[in-house]
Amino acid sequence: xxxxxxxxxxxxxxxxxxxxxxxxxxxxxxxxxxxxxxxxxxxxxxxxxxxxxxxxxxxxxxxxxxxxxxxxxxxxxxxxxxxxxxxxxxxxxxxxxxxxxxxxxxxxxxxxxxxxxxxxxxxxxxxxxxxxxxxxxxxxxxxxxxxxxxxxxxxxxxxxxxxxxxxxxxxxxxxxxxxxxxxxxxxxxxxxxxxxxxxxxxxxxxxxxxxxxxxxxxxxxxxxxxxxxxxxxxxxxxxxxxxxxxxxxxxxxxxxxxxxxxxxxxxxxxxxxxxxxxxxxxxxxxxxxxxxxxxxxxxxxxxxxxxxxxxxxxxxxxxxxxxxxxxxxxxxxxxxxxxxxxxxxxxxxxxxxxxxxxxxxxxxxxxxxxxxxxxxxxxxxxxxxxxxxxxxxxxxxxxxxxxxxxxxxxxxxxxxxxxxxxxxxxxxxxxxxxxxxxxxxxxxxxxxx
Amino acid sequence: xxxxxxxxxxxxxxxxxxxxxxxxxxxxxxxxxxxxxxxxxxxxxxxxxxxxxxxxxxxxxxxxxxxxxxxxxxxxxx
Amino acid sequence: xxxxxxxxxxxxxxxxxxxxxxxxxxxxxxxxxxxxxxxxxxxxxxxxxxxxxxxxxxxxxxxxxxxxxxxxxxxxxxxxxxxxxxxxxxxxxxxxxxxxxxxxxxxxxxxxxxxxxxxxxxxxxxxxxxxxxxxxxxxxxxxxxxxxxxxxxxxxxxxxxxxxxxxxxxxxxxxxxxxxxxxxxxxxxxxxxxxxxxxxxxxxxxxxxxxxxxxxxxxxxxxxxxxxxxxxxxxxxxxxxxxxxxxxxxxxxxxxxxxxxxxxxxxxxxxxxxxxxxxxxxxxxxxxxxxxxxxxxxxxxxxxxxxxxxxxxxxxxxxxxxxxxxxxxxxxxxxxxxxxxxx
Numbered sequence: 001x002x003x004x005x006x007x008x009x010x011x012x013x014x015x016x017x018x019x020x021x022x023x024x025x026x027x028x029x030x031x032x033x034x035x036x037x038x039x040x041x042x043x044x045x046x047x048x049x050x051x052x053x054x055x056x057x058x059x060x061x062x063x064x065x066x067x068x069x070x071x072x073x074x075x076x077x078x079x080x081x082x083x084x085x086x087x088x089x090x091x092x093x094x095x096x097x098x099x100x101x102x103x104x105x106x107x108x109x110x111x112x113x114x115x116x117x118x119x120x121x122x123x124x125x126x127x128x129x130x131x132x133x134x135x136x137x138x139x140x141x142x143x144x145x146x147x148x149x150x151x152x153x154x155x156x157x158x159x160x161x162x163x164x165x166x167x168x169x170x171x172x173x174x175x176x177x178x179x180x181x182x183x184x185x186x187x188x189x190x191x192x193x194x195x196x197x198x199x200x201x202x203x204x205x206x207x208x209x210x211x212x213x214x215x216x217x218x219x220x221x222x223x224x225x226x227x228x229x230x231x232x233x234x235x236x237x238x239x240x241x242x243x244x245x246x247x248x249x250x251x252x253x254x255x256x257x258x259x260x261x262x263x264x265x266x267x268x269x270x271x272x273x274x275x276x277x278x279x280x281x282x283x284x285x286x287x288x289x290x291x292x293x294x295x296x297x298x299x300x301x302x303x304x305x306x307x308x309x310x311x312x313x314x315x316x317x318x319x320x321x322x323x324x325x326x327x328x329x330x331x332x333x334x335x336x337x338x339x340x341x342x343x344x345x346x347x348x349x350x351x352x353x354x355x356x357x358x359x360x361x362x363x364x365x366x367x368x369x370x371x372x373x374x375x376x377x378x379x380x381x382x383x384x385x386x387x388x389x390x391x392x393x394x395x396x397x398x399x400x401x402x403x404x405x406x407x408x409x410x411x412x413x414x415x416x417x418x419x420x421x422x423x424x425x426x427x428x429x430x431x432x433x434x435x436x437x438x439x440x441x442x443x444x445x446x447x448x449x
Numbered sequence: 450x451x452x453x454x455x456x457x458x459x460x461x462x463x464x465x466x467x468x469x470x471x472x473x474x475x476x477x478x479x480x481x482x483x484x485x486x487x488x489x490x491x492x493x494x495x496x497x498x499x500x501x502x503x504x505x506x507x508x509x510x511x512x513x514x515x516x517x518x519x520x521x522x523x524x525x526x527x
Numbered sequence: 528x529x530x531x532x533x534x535x536x537x538x539x540x541x542x543x544x545x546x547x548x549x550x551x552x553x554x555x556x557x558x559x560x561x562x563x564x565x566x567x568x569x570x571x572x573x574x575x576x577x578x579x580x581x582x583x584x585x586x587x588x589x590x591x592x593x594x595x596x597x598x599x600x601x602x603x604x605x606x607x608x609x610x611x612x613x614x615x616x617x618x619x620x621x622x623x624x625x626x627x628x629x630x631x632x633x634x635x636x637x638x639x640x641x642x643x644x645x646x647x648x649x650x651x652x653x654x655x656x657x658x659x660x661x662x663x664x665x666x667x668x669x670x671x672x673x674x675x676x677x678x679x680x681x682x683x684x685x686x687x688x689x690x691x692x693x694x695x696x697x698x699x700x701x702x703x704x705x706x707x708x709x710x711x712x713x714x715x716x717x718x719x720x721x722x723x724x725x726x727x728x729x730x731x732x733x734x735x736x737x738x739x740x741x742x743x744x745x746x747x748x749x750x751x752x753x754x755x756x757x758x759x760x761x762x763x764x765x766x767x768x769x770x771x772x773x774x775x776x777x778x779x780x781x782x783x784x785x786x787x788x789x790x791x792x793x794x795x796x797x798x799x800x801x802x803x804x805x806x807x808x809x810x811x812x813x814x815x816x817x818x819x820x821x822x823x824x825x826x827x828x829x830x831x832x833x834x835x836x837x838x839x840x841x842x843x844x845x846x847x848x849x850x851x852x853x854x855x856x857x858x859x860x861x862x863x864x865x866x867x868x869x870x
Contacts, residue, residue, distance in 0.1 A: 006502035006509075009478035009516040011463075013523055014471040014567065014863050029592075265716060269590035272619045324515050328522040360461075360475050385475075387508075462860035471856070473863050 008385040010360045013328075028361070028384060031352040031393045034314055035418030039354045042416065042424065043391060048318040049336035051402060051415040053427070055093060057312040059420070062097045065308060068281040069300070073288060076300040079123045081255055082108040084305025084399045085313075089417050089427035091115055094308070102303045106133035109142070123252065123301065125171070125213065127185060134158060138166050145169045145213040145252070147186055152200055152207070159206035169211025169252065170197050172236065176216050176228040186214065189236055195243070202244050209246040212237055215254025215303065219263065219346075223275045223283040229253060230287035238293050252301035253284055259310030261396050262348045277307065306399040313398025315340065316354075319390045320369070330364045332386060337368025337375045340412065341397060342404035344377055351377075352393045357384040366392070370409060402428075407436060452525045453486050465525075472523070477502070481516055485526075491517070529606040530825060531561040531598075534613035534808075535571025535578060540755050543613040545570075546811035547821045548577045553814065554822035561601060563610075567862040573854050575868075580605050583866040587617040591624055598633060609634045609825055611785070613805045619643065622804075636737065636828040637784045638804050645780060646802040648719055657779055658772050660790075660797040663724045667717040674707050675700070677720040686721040689713075694756065696723060724800070726793030729766060730758075731773040732786075732806065732813050734820045736827040739781030743820055744773050744837045745813040750844075758809050758847070763816055765841040768795055776802075785810075785824060812845040 033039060035054040042050060062078070069076045079102030080094035086108060091101070092115060101112035104126035112122050119140025127147045129137070131154055137144055138158050146152055146168055159166040171186025172194050187194035201207045216229045230253055237248045257280050260270040288300065317336035325331050338344050351366070361382035368375040377394065405412060411431035418424055455472070457463040457479055463472040474482065477498070484494045495510035502509075520526045530551055534542025548560045548571075562571045562581035572581040582601055585593040594617075601607045610633060612621040621628075622643050625635050645654050648665050655662035666677035678685065678700065687703050688694035689710040697703040707718055733744040746769050750760040773788055787803040806821065813820055816839040826833045861869045 003503045004501060006498070006504035007475055007477050008512050009475065009481050011472055011474045011478045011482075011516070011519055011523070014473060014859075265711065267588050267616065267713075268619055269588060271590060272623060322515075324518045324522065326522070328519060360473055458857075458860060460860060460864035462864045464856050464860075471859060471863065 007359050008387060010362055010385050012360055012362055028357060028382075029350070029352040030354065030356055031314075032354055034393075036422050037418050037424060039316055039391060039393060043316060043318065046414055046416060046424075046426070047430070048316060048391070049334075049340070049413045050316045051340075051397070051413060051428075052314045052316060053090065053309075053398060053415070053417045054312050054314075055417055056420045058090070058093050058309060059097060061308050061312065062094060062099070065277045065281075065304065066098070068277040069285065069302065072281055072285040073297075073300055075297055076302065079252070079301055079303045080308075081303045081305030082111065083403055085309050085402055086111055087402055087415060087427055088115055089425070090309065106130050109133055109137065113140075123213075123303070125215075125303075129154075131158075138162065143167075143169060143211065143250075145171050145186075145211070146197070146201075147171050149197065149200065152197070152204065156204045156206050165206060165208050167208045167210045168201070169213050169250070170194065170201070170209065172212060172214045172233060174214065174216075174229065174232045176225040176232070178217055178220065178222065178225045180217070182215065182217050189232055194236065195239070198240050198244055198246070202246065209240070209244070210249045211252065212240075212248060212250075213252040213254065213301075216256060218256045219258045219261075219306070220256045221258055221273055221275065223279040226253065226280055227283040227287045230284045231291050234288055234291035237298065238291070248298055250299035250301055251288075252303065255302065255304040255306070257304045257307035259306045259396055259399060261310055261343070262350070264346055264348050310396040310399035313396060313401070315394040315397045315401070317392050317394065319386045319388055319392070321388065322386065325365065328363075330362050330383075330385075332364060332366050332383070333369060334366055334377070334392060335369055336377075336394075336413070337370040337408075337410075338377060339368070339370060339375075339408045339410075340405045341377060341394070341401055342406075343397065343400050349378065349394045349397070351381060352395070353384075353386075354391045354393060357386070357390075359384040407431065411435075452482060452520065455482065455525070457482065468524075470523075477512075478516065481513060485517075528555070528557065528825075529559045529561060529608050531563050531601065531607055531610045532578075532613065533563040533584075533611075533617060535562040535564055535569050535574075535581070536566065537570040537574070539753055540757055541808040542571075543806040543808045543810050545574065545577060546808060546814070547611050547613060547806055549811050550814040550819050550821040551825065552577060554819050558825075559606070561605060561607060562868075563612075567859060570852070572862060572868060573852055573858055580870065581862070581868040583862055587614075587620055591620045594620065595624065595627070598628070599631060602631065602633060607633055609828065611635075611806070611821060611824065612637070615803070615805070618804060634828050635784075636734075636824050638782060638786075642780055642782060643804050646804060648717075651799060651802065654776075654780075654802070655799045658775050658799070660772055660799055662799050663722045665719050665721040667719055668707075669716045669718075671704060671707065674703060674718070674720065678703055681720055681722050684723050686719075686723055688719045688721060690717055690719070724791040724798045726791040726796075726798070729764065729769055729790050729792045730807065730809075731769060731788045731790070732810060732820060733773055733777065733788075734785045734806075734824050735777045735782045736833075737783060739777065739783060740835070741774060741777045741837075742823040742827060742833065742835055743813075743818045744770055745816065745818050745820075745839055746770055746773070747809070747812060747845075758807075758845075760847065761809060761812060761845045763812070763839055763841050763843040766792065769797060770837075772797055785820065809845065813839070815845065816840065816843045 034052050078099040080099040082103045100121040101117045102123040103109045119142045122142040124137045124142045125145045173183050173186050174189040187197045201209050233251050258274045262270050317334040319332050321333045364381050364383040366378040414430040415428035417427045455463045461474045491513045495506050495513050498509040499506040532544040532547045535544035536542045537545040551558045559579045562578040564572050564581050571578050584597050622637050625637050652662050668674045668677050684696050684698045687697050687706045693710050695706045729748050731746045734742040746764050747761045748764050749758045785806045787807040789801040791798045823833045
């Protein structure tokens, strides 16, 4: 006689206020494949944990966002925000779709150039741009967005040295009614600081202001803030053109559009609270039309990152052990920790199983493999009883995690891309000891053998 | 041992008439409770599970210990 | 006809579900009711004289998909023609997905997303202006620094309230901080700080059909309330201006579905506190005085001719009372193990 299928033992106390523990609800969400490729197969072939990106989804999201803007305002271009995800393959998909590069450091600048992006197709932002990198950016014709008065001086020195007029943009900050106000970047409009910067540039005589940039915050749930931002930028553009001899060719309204991720502390699900790309596009483009004087329409740049990539990325992780905690919750230890998931800090991720599991749901905690108490990926989830080897798919994790992850006590895992045709490519190999130790030097007298 | 007093119905709902607490259990859990009430050792319960179900006696042994931990936390055994 | 109602938590902080179910059953004994519950302990789950069958649902915070799947399960296993959702936390989703429900053969009569947005703080100001009434000074806060600023601006006492649930009158900074974190921990942000308006608390329940035509109105005054401000005893009134404001509201915004206006009235000055895009917990009071709004909503959604009169008498009193129902633990067991009541 064949043996019966085994379900691990579960007993749950039915408690008031948590009355669904024990009830065969909620039905756990299940994701069996990414981009049409079975997750089981991916793990069998490439190991666990794994970051997985879906090429098709990236392209679709880009096209959808571009269409939302270009149908309303044709003179528009996107700059791919490198800091959101600067894996070569990811950047390349966006560049193939037509995005230029938006970088915020000399390192990102080098990455974009290395990938084959010309200087003229790079937007160079950031509060600190080393002199050498500014020199290179000027020579290569990048769009430089000035953040400080010191940077004006640096650029004037470069202009004089190269004996040429250098086109520049300045970054603005302003009150758009959102909290916190990002006031530490660029020059403030309301205080008059921004107009001072324009006068300062004009007085120098070697730089030519041709663009305005701003970025008002991150994960912005209120499209109206962009309406305020864009209105203020266009109004500022109007007064720059009246008060100075400069002509503004473009405005860059930055990024910060939300993805369908769930912020901790917000009750309604993302499908309800996160605006659509059309809502953002409508707010921004209507603000341009309503505030522009005359009939010259500046080029519009966008630097949206998270909105385009977050939902195209998944982290697949496997259960390695489980135990009962003294408060009677179950703790699962999985093979990926919060060092890989920087965004765990403010998101409650969508966590899915890779196969349907019957049985009673238990209040559970998901812990990573780090020897640290903070390694909690999810501290309150109802899960059916899982066993070693069962997989969890965590999403959306496409934005910021593979740039802000840190190497700590373990190697960072492989990153895959499921291509449009269903093939699978490794876009970043898992690390080994040589990656970590390559830069280390052991003094002779400390050698052990 | 309060465990002996638990009235468990066929759907896996248990009522403790001494304290008024209610619990839900799955089939494996009911089996273990029945064997524990009979006074069987952890090892022999694990053995029986592995004979009846698709599970190794080692894995079952861990599960029985983990299950007993939960029963202790609920005050059902001491 | 099988109608599902939510908010069957008939507790000291009652939901409207039981009042809705009772109104429907009294109008037509052939209507079967389904209780949509979020907690095994909801009294409605055990009130089989009003609720024919109950199901446990996942919380709205988990998103629409599990709720939709559950509703389809109910439709397949028991039958489901119409839903009257009645809890603030679930309304945004029912409103957003009303078309999808309709495609699956489940009808609703709900406001549009734009109409629903009228209840947000930004819009209440302009709604009040349109209706020619006042709105109390209100500040939206996201953190304790902003809370302190707002308290300085508005002064004590004031009301600290959540976007969906809960409102407390606070008299001091520590009290305000306490409720700020209590409400935000449970319901998130923003938190609203609002000036206290003095006067009589008068409420109107109403509903409108698909075309935005009124299905009837009833105004009441709360005579006694619980410590959460929920009505316990109340009396029907005929405050002419208030009823006109409610009729204007329906006309101006071509409202669709149930609503409640919460107002503070001093002589002829009316201050709008809240628009609830759903029936209030005391909806049966209106039924009891002859204005059966849940039944009118149901019939009008199917295009039937319905009574639209609001000819109730003033001076009718509602007395709420508590009552005990004795049942067997077997019933609890059904919910705990199957997530639904036994047939």
